[in-house]
Amino acid sequence: MAQHRRRRTTALALGVPLALTAAGGLAYGLLPGSQPEASAATNAAPAWATATADGFASVDALGQNGTYGGRDGRIVTVKTLADLEKYATASEPYVIVVAATITMDPVGKEIKVQSNKTIVGSGTSGQIVGGGFFLGSGVHNVIIRNLTIRDAYQGVWNDKEHDFDAIQMDGAHHVWIDHNDLRHMADGLIDVRKDSTYVTVSWNKLSQDNKAFGIGWTENVVTDITIHHNWVRETEQRNPSTDNAAHAHLYNNFLEDVAGTDIASSYGNYSRGATRMVLENSWFQGFKNPVIKDSTASIVQKGNTFVDTSGRNESGGTAFDPKTYYAYTLDKTADVPALLKSGAGPRSSIGTTAGITTQAAAATTLTVAKDGSGQYSTVQAAVNAVPANNPSRVVISVKPGTYRELVKVPSNKPHVTIQGTGSSRNDTVIVYNNASGTPKPDGSGTYGTGGSATVAVEADDFQARNLSISNDFDEASHQDIANQAVALRTAADKVFLDGVIVSGDQDTLLVDTAAKEKLGRVYMKNSYVVGNVDFIFGRATAVIDKSVITLKKRWNGTSAGYVTAPSTAAGRKGILIANSTVNGDVSSASFYLGRPWHAGGDTTLDPQTTVRNTSLSAAIRSTPWTDMSGFSWKDDRFAEYKNTGAGSGAASSDRPQLTDAQATGQEVADWLGDWTPSAA
Numbered sequence: 001m002a003q004h005r006r007r008r009t010t011a012l013a014l015g016v017p018l019a020l021t022a023a024g025g026l027a028y029g030l031l032p033g034s035q036p037e038a039s040a041a042t043n044a045a046p047a048w049a050t051a052t053a054d055g056f057a058s059v060d061a062l063g064q065n066g067t068y069g070g071r072d073g074r075i076v077t078v079k080t081l082a083d084l085e086k087y088a089t090a091s092e093p094y095v096i097v098v099a100a101t102i103t104m105d106p107v108g109k110e111i112k113v114q115s116n117k118t119i120v121g122s123g124t125s126g127q128i129v130g131g132g133f134f135l136g137s138g139v140h141n142v143i144i145r146n147l148t149i150r151d152a153y154q155g156v157w158n159d160k161e162h163d164f165d166a167i168q169m170d171g172a173h174h175v176w177i178d179h180n181d182l183r184h185m186a187d188g189l190i191d192v193r194k195d196s197t198y199v200t201v202s203w204n205k206l207s208q209d210n211k212a213f214g215i216g217w218t219e220n221v222v223t224d225i226t227i228h229h230n231w232v233r234e235t236e237q238r239n240p241s242t243d244n245a246a247h248a249h250l251y252n253n254f255l256e257d258v259a260g261t262d263i264a265s266s267y268g269n270y271s272r273g274a275t276r277m278v279l280e281n282s283w284f285q286g287f288k289n290p291v292i293k294d295s296t297a298s299i300v301q302k303g304n305t306f307v308d309t310s311g312r313n314e315s316g317g318t319a320f321d322p323k324t325y326y327a328y329t330l331d332k333t334a335d336v337p338a339l340l341k342s343g344a345g346p347r348s349s350i351g352t353t354a355g356i357t358t359q360a361a362a363a364t365t366l367t368v369a370k371d372g373s374g375q376y377s378t379v380q381a382a383v384n385a386v387p388a389n390n391p392s393r394v395v396i397s398v399k400p401g402t403y404r405e406l407v408k409v410p411s412n413k414p415h416v417t418i419q420g421t422g423s424s425r426n427d428t429v430i431v432y433n434n435a436s437g438t439p440k441p442d443g444s445g446t447y448g449t450g451g452s453a454t455v456a457v458e459a460d461d462f463q464a465r466n467l468s469i470s471n472d473f474d475e476a477s478h479q480d481i482a483n484q485a486v487a488l489r490t491a492a493d494k495v496f497l498d499g500v501i502v503s504g505d506q507d508t509l510l511v512d513t514a515a516k517e518k519l520g521r522v523y524m525k526n527s528y529v530v531g532n533v534d535f536i537f538g539r540a541t542a543v544i545d546k547s548v549i550t551l552k553k554r555w556n557g558t559s560a561g562y563v564t565a566p567s568t569a570a571g572r573k574g575i576l577i578a579n580s581t582v583n584g585d586v587s588s589a590s591f592y593l594g595r596p597w598h599a600g601g602d603t604t605l606d607p608q609t610t611v612r613n614t615s616l617s618a619a620i621r622s623t624p625w626t627d628m629s630g631f632s633w634k635d636d637r638f639a640e641y642k643n644t645g646a647g648s649g650a651a652s653s654d655r656p657q658l659t660d661a662q663a664t665g666q667e668v669a670d671w672l673g674d675w676t677p678s679a680a
Contacts, residue, residue, distance in 0.1 A: 051118070051143065052389040053176035055200035055226025055249070058412050059325055062140070062198065066389040066412050067174040069118030069143030070095040077122070081105060088113045088133070097122050098147060104131025108152055108164035108186060115139050121146035123348045131164065132185070137171030137194070146346045148181040158210055162186040170194040177201045181345040183208040188238060192225060193217040197246075200226040205345040207233045208263070216243025221274045224325070228252050231340040234263045239287075244273040249322045250282060252331050254340040257286040259308075264288070267312070271297035276319045278302070283336040284309050291315065305333045321444075327410055329384060369399040379407045379418065379430060388412045393680050395419055398467065400427035406434070411458040411492070411514065417680060420467030425501050428467040430455055435473040436507075437481025446482070449507055453489035458514065461494045463680060468501040475505055475555035483555075486510045490540065495522040496677040503530035505552065511540035516569055523668075523677045534565035537597060539605075541573040543671045544580055551584030551591050551619050559587035559619070564594035565628065566607040566636075573671045574608025574637065582647070583617040593624035596636040601629070608637035610666050612658070620647030623654040641666070 052058065053067035060066060073093030078084045079100035087094045093116035109131040113119070119133070120126070120143070127148040135142055144167060152164035164186030167177060171194045182189040182204060188211040192199055195218050206212045212235035215225060223245040232239050233256040242248045250269060257265040267289040271277040274296060281303040284290040289311035293299045298317025306313060322328065331339060366382040367374035374397075376382040382396045393415045400422035407430055409416055420428030432454040437446050450456075455469045473485035484507040488497075491512040502509050508531035513520030522542040529536055530550040536542070553559050563582065568574035575594075582593075593616075596607035611624075624640070624647075625633040640648075641658040651657035658666060 050387070050391055051145070052387050052412075053143065053174075053178075053200050054328070054388055055202065055228065055326060056198050056224040056247070057174055057176045057200035057226065058388040059198055059224070060412065062173050064140050064174045064198070067141055067143060067176045067198070067200070068389050069093075069141060069176070070116055071118065071391065073116065078102075085111050088117060088119060090114060093117065095120065098126035098128070100125060101127040101129060103129045104152075107131065107154075108162060110134035110165065110168060112136060113139060113142055116141045118143040118145070119147065120144075121148070121346055124148070124346050126346070128166075132166040132168070134165075135167075135169035135172035135175060135196075139169070139172040140174045142172065142174070143176045143178070144180065145176070145178045146180065148183075148346060150181070150183050150185070152185045154186045159186050165189065165191050167191070168193065169196040169199070172196045172199075174198045175200075177204060179203045179344070179346055181205045181207075185209055187211060188214050189235075190214070190240075191217075192223065195220050195222050197223045197225070199223070200228075201230060202226070203229045203344050205231050205233075206235060207231075208235070210236045211238040213240035214238045214243075215240050215245055215248070216272065218244055220244065221246050223248075225249070226322075226326075228328075229331075229340060229344065230254070231344040232256070234258065234261055235265070236263055237266045238270070239265070239268045241270040242272060242275045242277060245275040245277070247320055247322075247325070248275055248277040249280075250277065251280040251328070252333075252336055252339075253282040254336050254344075255282065255284045255287050255290065256337075257288070259286055267292050269299075271299045273297060276317070278319045278322055279304060279315075281330045281333040281336065283307070283333055285337070289313075293317075303330070303333050305336075327384060327408065329381075365395045365397050367397045367399070368403075370401040370403065371399075374399060378405050379403055380405055383407060383409055383413065383416065386413045386416055390415060393417060397421055398428050398430075402429045402431060404431055406432050406454060406456075408456045409459045409462060411460075414460045414462070415680075416459060416461075417463040417465065418467065419463075419465040422466070425466050425468055425499055429470060430467065431470040431472055433471060433473045434485065435471075435478065435481060436484040437478075438473075449482075449484040449486060450489055450510060450512065452484065452507075453486040453510065455488050457488070457490045457495060458492055460492045462490070462492060463496040463498065464500050465498045465679070466500070468503065470501075471504040471508065473505070479555075490522050491520065493518070493520050494675050494677070495520075496679075497522065497524040497527055498677075498679060499526045500524070501528040501530070503528070504535065505531055505555065506533040506535065507531075507537060508535035509537070511536070511538040511542040511575070513538075513540050519572070521672060521675055523672060523675075525677075532561035534562050534595075534597070536563060536575060537565035537567070539567040539569055539572075539574075539599070541568075541671055542575050543668050544575070544577045545668055546578075547580045549577065549580060549582045551582065551586045551617075553586055559590035561586075561590070562592045562595050562626070564609045565597040566594065566609050567597040567599045567602075567605055568608045568637075570604055570606040575610070576666065576668065576671050577609070577611045577614055578668055579613050581615045581617075582611075582620060583615075584619060586619045588618040589621050591619045592621055592626045593640075594633075594638060595626045595628040596631050596633050596638075597628055598631045606636055610637075610639050610641070610658070611643060612641035612663065612666065614643050615645040616643050616647030618646035622649055624649075625654075639666075
């Protein structure tokens with residue numbers, strides 16, 4: 001039972017206007033009368049004050065958990081250059097609302113923004129004229145949104161004398177540039193230089209400039225950048241030019257060179273040096289040399305459209321799978337021009353674009369219904385609409401129905417509840433049928449055990465309630481492939497499963513942690529778990545309380561199995577089954593309570609299962625523990641306490657029982673520690 005783990009993913013990218021829904025809507029213009037230092041950014045703050053990034057800017061790295069700007073600081077409104085510079089360069093976090101046209105003095109001035117800042121325009125009134133912003137080495141967690149930054153042009157088209165950019169970063173990380181109008185500067189509109197990384201540039205208008213967007217100026221290959229839903233028009237070069245980027249993901253952009261205008265394109269997207277670029281579902285209109293690459297660089301193109309273009313259009317080499325790093329959903333390429341013309345650049349207020357309300361992700365509750373009566377028709381679409389690094393609870397309310405889909409809650413979307421609204425947990429079912437040996441559609445191998453999960457939870461403080469999660473992989477028809485098939489995988493802390501059914505055959509419920517050294521607690525109550533082989537397994541600190549564990553015959557009708565397979569790290573609590581019932585329509589004395597899983601042959605593990613105060617049917621063997629893969633259960637931690645029923649038994653060397661004194665240290669509260677689960 002090998003364990004397959006993917007790199008943690010972190011983000012959001014769901015169609016238009018994703019940068020909007022990820023932020024919970026752009027409620028710019030709601031604070032025209034607010035005063036500097038007027039309010040604290042709390043959970044009740046406007047949506048744009050608590051907005052967080054998608055794409056690479058949402059990935060946890062370099063000690064930074066995604067990009068959320070000045071969310072933890074005060075909201076201040078500025079109308080003068082002095083106030084803007086005062087707050088942008090301060091050491092404290094701030095949400096800075098620009099509510100006027102601010103002219104830089106001298107021309108070309110770039111304010112040196114410090115870490116933990118959100119700079120956001122109020123409606124369309126936030127404008128910076130004659131200069132811009134500079135983010136230096138080590139500056140991180142910065143959001144620049146909904147601004148117009150313009151007119152530092154000094155009269156020389158290919159200006160070699162002035163470096164007057166709209167936004168320049170040299171060695172910064174975790175930066176989100178979103179819904180801005182950047183135009184007519186003296187050098188470039190955006191420069192991402194000198195190992196700047198974990199950057200997302202989304203929903204911007206870039207226009208009327210010689211150099212639109214340069215990335216690189218380094219021999220190091222470290223930059224990770226996402227560029228999506230940008231409208232680039234009337235620019236000559238660097239659209240963008242991407243030099244030595246480790247991962248450059250470009251999707252749903254609109255590059256337009258209008259015939260008969262003064263500005264003509266020389267090239268579009270350029271992959272240089274050691275760059276690995278993935279370019280998806282973008283629209284190129286009238287561009288010369290729309291996509292080009294160096295011999296040393298890579299570009300993988302998927303789903304792009306080229307209209308009236310000429311010259312080089314290149315691809316080649318290998319790149320990467322962006323979904324290894326974060327979740328995103330592509331808009332249709334044909335929709336991109338209209339989408340960007342209406343949705344890019346600063347927004348005046350909350351509204352609806354392309355039929356999707358920008359307020360959706362800010363709501364406390366998101367509704368899912370297969371019949372279209374909810375906000376979303378799939379559970380994953382609702383998960384995608386949750387803001388990355390959301391600070392407070394989001395409830396995904398799922399109407400009755402069978403949802404045949406894969407659902408993943410990434411690590412940067414905590415405080416999510418998925419809740420069925422039917423009269424019973426049988427009314428709302430999330431189901432799929434991947435197994436460990438199921439080939440992936442892209443031909444890159446098989447899913448592996450962990451990757452087979454119907455629902456995968458990697459975010460802390462997750463809850464599921466009043467629904468069923470199932471893996472209905474047909475073992476009888478697919479004995480040719482590895483048949484571990486997970487229904488629910490958790491790899492997070494403080495996971496509360498309340499009134500749910502988790503059903504499958506082999507490896508039904510995988511209770512994992514984000515890493516071997518990380519704590520991951522799971523509390524399941526008033527629920528059912530159904531399976532036959534190792535169907536409650538993993539290294540988490542997991543409690544099954546006041547629940548029913550249903551034993552199931554194997555695919556060929558035989559009765560044989562194992563309830564638990566813990567792979568607990570030494571010094572941690574493993575699996576506790578308490579105050580529950582173990583039964584099922586299987587043969588007597590055919591199931592073990594558990595066996596020790598030393599994942600990967602790891603001898604440092606100390607697997608633990610305790611079963612206490614639980615009714616055991618006659619299906620449980622009189623010697624309820626057994627060895628696994630050469631590891632003896634007697635070398636690990638397996639015990640019972642005061643179980644009842646036909647399958648219970650007296651203490652012996654093959655059936656260890658806790659003493660009363662030992663049992664006082666193996667209560668539910670001992671497993672959960674400082675966490676008291678409560679419905680939310």
